[in-house]
Amino acid sequence: EVQLLDSGGGLVQPGGSVRLSCAASGFAFPDFAMSWVRQAPGKGLEWVSTMSAADDSTNYADSVKGRFTISRDNSLNTLFLQMNTLRAEDTAVYFCAKHPGNSPYYFDYWGQGTLVSVSS
Amino acid sequence: SFVLTQPPSVSVVPGQTATIACGGNNIGGISVHWYKQRPGQAPVLVVYDDSDRPSGIPERFSGSKSGNTATLTISRVEAGDEADFYCQVWDSIRHQGVFGGGTKLTVL
Numbered sequence: 001e002v003q004l005l006d007s008g009g010g011l012v013q014p015g016g017s018v019r020l021s022c023a024a025s026g027f028a029f030p031d032f033a034m035s036w037v038r039q040a041p042g043k044g045l046e047w048v049s050t051m052s053a054a055d056d057s058t059n060y061a062d063s064v065k066g067r068f069t070i071s072r073d074n075s076l077n078t079l080f081l082q083m084n085t086l087r088a089e090d091t092a093v094y095f096c097a098k099h100p101g102n103s104p105y106y107f108d109y110w111g112q113g114t115l116v117s118v119s120s
Numbered sequence: 121s122f123v124l125t126q127p128p129s130v131s132v133v134p135g136q137t138a139t140i141a142c143g144g145n146n147i148g149g150i151s152v153h154w155y156k157q158r159p160g161q162a163p164v165l166v167v168y169d170d171s172d173r174p175s176g177i178p179e180r181f182s183g184s185k186s187g188n189t190a191t192l193t194i195s196r197v198e199a200g201d202e203a204d205f206y207c208q209v210w211d212s213i214r215h216q217g218v219f220g221g222g223t224k225l226t227v228l
Contacts, residue, residue, distance in 0.1 A: 035217065037163075045155075045163065045206050047217030059215040095162055104217065105210050106153035108174065110162040 002026040002109045004096050009114030016086050016118070022079040022096030022111055030074040033099040035107065036081045038092035048094070049081065053102035064090075086118045122147065122211050124220035131226045138194040140223045142207030145188065150209050152190035154183055157222075158203045166205075167192060194225070202227045 008020040022034070035050040049060045049070040058070050069082040079096050093115050097107035124144040132138040142152060152170050155163035165174050167183035170190060180195045194201055207220040 037217070037219075044204075044222040045157075045208075045219040047219065050215070050217065057215075061216060100168075104215075106151075106165065106168045106208065107155070107163070107217075108165055108168075110164070112162055 002098065004098060004109060004111035006094065006096050006111035006114040009094065009116045011117045011119065012086050013120050014086060014088060014118055017082070017084045018086065018116060020081040020083065020094055020096075020114055020116070022081075024077045024079065024096075024098070027098070029072075029077040031102055033102055033104045034072060034079045035097045035099065035104060036070060036079075036094055037097050037107070037110075038090075038094045039113075040089075040092040043092075046092075050099075050104045051079070052104060059104075083116070086116075088118050090116065091118045092116060121214055121216075122209055122218045124207050124209065124218055126205075126207060126220040126223045128221070129224045129226065131228055132194075132197045133228050134197055134199060136197055138197050138201070138225055140192045140194075140205050140207075140225065142190040142192070142220050143188060144190075144207075144209065144220075147190065147209055148185070148188050150212075152183070152185060153208045154181075154190075154192045155206045155208065156201075156203045157206065163206065197225075197227055199227050201225060 005023040036048040093113040096111040098109040154167040157163040171183040
């Protein structure tokens, strides 16, 4: 059974940093592209970042480019999102999501999400 | 880049059919995917590649596309279908995911 367990969220001050983790199990993690998707309170889904398994290439939404870094540790079956220079508008539930292959496409499984609140 | 437009809300009586549209520039040539999200829960994939269903998703959920409009159809709607629904495409030129704004399905 595919499982994605998101963690690392919490209350952070503006300008601060936090690192999110997504522990994966039930599938061959190194072989699949993975993404982060966020949802601000009461708002819709917003794609944040993706890391391909084909060539480890990374892509970011313009709203987070230069501030967020996606990475993965295949030995730990874990996906990370390092979030720096946080702003109030980054407040959201962050979901990790799995793609059906080694390149991004649709999201076939999702974590339960972890809430990041940016406030002083 | 792609912009996906969905109606904010759709209402339907139990047992009837709900249709949720997703319009987008030039999506006729790419695949559209659909997700269901209940309050406080993670999204769940209900249709991929315009019209395919993942295992475990009831046949009442179906997808179609005509031109630049994709449609999610839910037949014989039940109270448990009440949720937010999102369409999504992958922009392979800009290498980014794109979601529609979401549609709240209310079962009256």
